[in-house]
Amino acid sequence: MRIDVLSIFPDYLAPLELSLPGKARAKGLLELAVHDLRQWTTDKHHTTDDTPYGGGAGMVMKPEPFGAAFDDLGIDGATVIFTTPSGAPFNQEMARELATHDRLVFACGRYEGIDQRVIDHAASRADVREISIGDYVLNGGEVAALAITEAVVRLLPGFMGNPDSLVEESHEDGLLEYPVFTKPAEWRGLDVPPVLLSGNHKAIAQWRHDQAVRRTADRRPDLLHGSAVVGIGDLSDLEIRPATRADAAEIFTLQRACWLQELQANPEAVIPPLVESLDDVIAGIAEWTTHVVRAQGRLIASCRGRLVHDDSWDIGRLMVVPDLQGRGLGRWILEYAESLAPAQATRFELFTGANSTDNLRMYRKAGYRLDNAEAPRGAVHLSKRRR
Numbered sequence: 001m002r003i004d005v006l007s008i009f010p011d012y013l014a015p016l017e018l019s020l021p022g023k024a025r026a027k028g029l030l031e032l033a034v035h036d037l038r039q040w041t042t043d044k045h046h047t048t049d050d051t052p053y054g055g056g057a058g059m060v061m062k063p064e065p066f067g068a069a070f071d072d073l074g075i076d077g078a079t080v081i082f083t084t085p086s087g088a089p090f091n092q093e094m095a096r097e098l099a100t101h102d103r104l105v106f107a108c109g110r111y112e113g114i115d116q117r118v119i120d121h122a123a124s125r126a127d128v129r130e131i132s133i134g135d136y137v138l139n140g141g142e143v144a145a146l147a148i149t150e151a152v153v154r155l156l157p158g159f160m161g162n163p164d165s166l167v168e169e170s171h172e173d174g175l176l177e178y179p180v181f182t183k184p185a186e187w188r189g190l191d192v193p194p195v196l197l198s199g200n201h202k203a204i205a206q207w208r209h210d211q212a213v214r215r216t217a218d219r220r221p222d223l224l225h226g227s228a229v230v231g232i233g234d235l236s237d238l239e240i241r242p243a244t245r246a247d248a249a250e251i252f253t254l255q256r257a258c259w260l261q262e263l264q265a266n267p268e269a270v271i272p273p274l275v276e277s278l279d280d281v282i283a284g285i286a287e288w289t290t291h292v293v294r295a296q297g298r299l300i301a302s303c304r305g306r307l308v309h310d311d312s313w314d315i316g317r318l319m320v321v322p323d324l325q326g327r328g329l330g331r332w333i334l335e336y337a338e339s340l341a342p343a344q345a346t347r348f349e350l351f352t353g354a355n356s357t358d359n360l361r362m363y364r365k366a367g368y369r370l371d372n373a374e375a376p377r378g379a380v381h382l383s384k385r386r387r
C-alpha cells in the first residue's frame with residue numbers, strides 16, 4: 001500500500017515514522033510519504049488560505065495548492081481521504097475496507113476547512129472519502145489522518161506477527177475487549193479471576209465472552225444485537241416479531257419466572273405479572289404493542305409498549321429468560337421496546353421494583369431518571385425524554 005499525506009503541518013505526521021507504519025515500511029508492506037502543502041504554493045508567502053466567500057469568521061484553504069499537489073502526486077484512480085468533522089464516522093469495518101486499497105492520499109485541512117471545489121475536483125479523478133474520527137471538533141485533519149493510517153496499516157496482510165490476535169479485538173467481533181490480567185496473581189489485595197488460572201480453556205473462553213458482552217452492554221449497547229448478546233449463531237437465528245395469541249402461554253410462564261425475582265427483591269411490592277391470569281396476558285397482547293424474541297423457537301425475551309398521555313411511550317413487561325440474564329439482553333430489549341414507539345411519543349416511561357438494583361442501574365445507564373409519577377406499591381416510576 002502507498003500512503004501520501006498532504007498537510008501544512010507535516011511534522012504533525014512525524015509519529016507515522018515511528019511504531020506501526022515504521023515497521024510496515026520495514027516489511028515492505030507500506031510506502032509512506034508526508035508532503036508540506038506549501039511546496040505547491042506560488043507566492044513568496046506560500047499562502048494556503050484566504051477569506052471565505054460569503055463572509056464569516058476564519059479562513060478557508062485555497063484550492064490551487066491542492067490541485068497542483070494532486071497533479072504531482074497523480075491521484076487518478078487512487079483513494080483520496082478528506083478528514084473532516086462532517087465526514088462519515090470512521091470504524092473498524094471502514095478500516096478493514098480501506099486496508100484493501102493500493103493507494104491512499106490524505107488531504108488534511110486546517111482553518112475553517114478546504115474549498116469545497118477541491119473535494120469535487122478530486123471526486124472527478126479519484127475515489128473520494130470524507131471521514132470523521134468522532135463527534136468532537138479538532139483544529140485540523142492531521143490527527144484523524146494519523147488515527148486512520150494506524151488503524152488501516154495494522155490490518156495489512158503480513159503486518160501483524162500473529163494475525164489471529166486481530167480476530168479477538170474490540171469492534172472486530174462487534175464486542176468490546178474483555179478485561180485482561182498478567183502476573184502477579186495478587187496485587188495490592190486484588191486477585192486475578194480464578195477462572196483465568198484454571199487452565200480450563202473452555203471456561204476461560206466462556207468467561208471472556210461473558211465479560212465482553214457485559215462490558216459492551218454497559219458501555220456500548222448500540223454495538224449489541226441479539227446474536228452477540230445471547231452468544232448464539234448470527235442475528236438471523238433470532239426471531240423478533242409482534243406477539244400473537246399463540247405466544248400467550250409462554251409469555252404467561254416467562255413473566256411468572258421473571259417477576260419471582262422481583263418479588264424476592266421487593267417482598268412488599270404489588271406485582272401484577274405474578275397474579276395475572278392467562279386471559280389477562282391474552283388481553284394484554286391485544287391492548288399493548290407486544291413483541292417476542294425467540295432463539296431457535298425458544299421464547300427468550302419479550303416487551304410491550306403503549307401510548308399514554310398522547311405523547312408518552314409506556315414500556316412494560318421487559319422480560320429475559322433467567323438463564324440468559326446478565327448478558328446485556330435486557331438493555332438490548334429495552335432499546336428495542338423504545339424503537340417500537342410511534343412518532344408522536346416524545347418521552348419514555350416505565351416502572352420497576354424500588355429495590356431492583358440491577359434494573360435501576362440499567363435504566364439509569366439508559367438515561368431514565370426517577371420521577372414522582374404514580375407507581376404500584378413497592379415500585380418506582382422512571383422516565384426520559386426521547387432523543
Ligand code: JD8
Nearest residue numbers: 083084109110132133134138139140141144
Ligand atoms: C479537518 C479544519 C477545524 C473544523 C472549524 C475548528 C476529523 N473528528 C474530527 N473533528 N474535527 C475534525 C477536523 C477539523 C478540521 C479539519 C478535520 C480541518 N478543521 C475546523 C470545523 C469548525 N474548525 C475531525 N476528521
